[in-house]
Amino acid sequence: MNTFISIILIFGLLIFIHELGHLIFAKRAGILCREFAIGFGPKMFSFVKNETKYTIRLLPIGGFVRMAGEDPEMINIKAGYEVGLVFNDQGHVKELVINNKSKHPEAHIIQVEKVDLEHQLFVRGYLDGEEECRTFKIDEKALLIYDEQHTQIAPYDRQFSSKTIGQRALAIFAGPAMNFVLAAVLLMVYGLLAGMPTDEAKVGDLTDDGVAIAAGLQPEDEIIAIDGQTVESWQDMTAIIQSHPNEPLNFEIARGTQTFEQEIVPADRVGPGEVEEGYIGVYPPTEHSLTGAIAFGFTQTYEFTKLIFEALGMLVTGQFSLDHLSGPVGIYSYTGEAAEMGYLVLIQWAAALSINLGIINLLPLPALDGGRLTFIGLEAVRGKPIDPEKEGVVHFIGFAMLMLLMLVVTWNDINKFFL
Structure with a gap:
């Protein structure tokens, strides 16, 4: 039980800090962040604050920040659709009801002729059987309501792709960077407690x-x-x-x-x-000293980082085999051992895991932050972005390969610890 609690607390903290880095710098760039999630799979708990839905999901094996424009919008209104419009006090559209319009008696039905939810923000069509085609301004924070699910529209200037290369790179880089910051803070705490x-x-x-x-x-x-x-x-x-x-x-x-x-x-x-x-x-x-603990946190973070890069170099050159890598099973086992040695060892172990997470995410591999930074770098060199569909295919293949690697190291862990 101590091992389970330790792994949940440590990984929860590592994932939270990593995704918080993405969230903070994405919001600073003006990007609409639709969701901040800890875990994957079905939602267990959620609430909405400042345009963002914060969720805790069932499987605590990662997390994500869903930024507007990173993926195609799921709701597409075409000409000929009948849509319910709800207006605010200024006469602007604040809600567009896609179906189940009977549940929104305040909505005015319009047969859409044209709609723009990204640039000019308007909807044009024939309202409530009128013969005259009318145009209505859409509020920049209007909601799309589909099957009673509310989704805020994302004008182009709120989308990830609309931001400068520097803003996008910083929003992506901030996640791994926060893991290094967390490691330094944990090691400072260790220094204060242990000396x-x-x-x-x-x-x-x-x-x-x-x-x-x-x-x-x-x-x-x-x-x-x-x-x-x-x-x-x-x-x-x-x-x-x-x-x-x-x-x-x-x-x-x-x-x-x-x-x-x-x-x-x-x-x-x-x-x-x-x-x-x-x-x-x-x-x-x-x-024991505060200044000494601060220096200790930074120097130990550097030393841990250097050791991990040396191990990666040995892996690339073949001096280090895949058998030495550990996945979730191995990390769970090692965390249990660290927990048995006391909270000071557990703090050091958490710091080492945080640095590992930061470094792995910065590797130029598809589906990881480093892979996304690579595509942003290529855009800077080419002067134009890579085709989103091609980039999506590369990330999909990369994700599949990472899952395959995860299966291999998990099987190694099972052989190592249980067989």
Whole structure:
């Protein structure tokens, strides 16, 4: 249950922040955002605020911001249709009722001759059996009512495609960027709670199951030398320990005014997604400060990012196989392990996942934010946009390939954890 709650909270936060980035910058550009959704599938909860419907859907495996103009409008009014018109106090059309007009007795029926819902915003036709063809102005926030579902019209200047290349790119880039911001904030919180490690060759805290506590080490013990090698920093100490896994090492230790020696054999530790060699179960000494936590958040975000890019490079060059990748099943399992290690480890794990989500979304692959940014870049180079139908086909194929990859890594996870 702790694992399930942890995964829901972590992924809910990661998805929410990612989609919030898209939403904020899309709205700043003046784009009509029809829906802000967490999850996919059937709606479980929704409400409307400031033109946008906020929904929580059944399957918590992603999210989206539906911007006007990204997809073809679902409702198309053609000449000859009979449509109900509801007027506001200024005499402008505020609602167009497509069917079920009997449920809207206030609506005036018009046989449409021509309608423009994007540019000039008007409807022309014969109202309530009149012989004269009349033209009515449509309010820029008018609603289309189809099967009692209300959809706000999207004038062209409110659509995604009407915005500048910079505005569109920023609205797309803001999602992954917010994941990096979230990671930095989480690591700042970690730094404030746990303290920022210093580079002193001293014992900070000890794990309950490590070989160091079993050997009698205590907090504030200073490591002077290991196997005769002088130790001047935490980095020196860990380098020696990790290079001699499962080998007995002679530690020279200063405790207060006393100096003594102790033999310790570094062990292996199984962590989320990896086996750490040369582990004795000690944490570095720490210090607490707000400025230090802020710096720690940014530097650790950079280090995590660099490690992930190195792993991607190894995947491309074949040094890293698909068997090492994990999907939802693996992430669920690793999150459970992180949750068992305590909330501090869980915060670090959430930060790492957030960075992963940001990087993966920025890859120039169809159906991902990076793929959409690639098409915007091509438009900037060509001076004109790619045919929307062709772009849609590329994204569809890319999405299908991503689903196939997801099936492969999920099968690997099942073999790894259950078979």
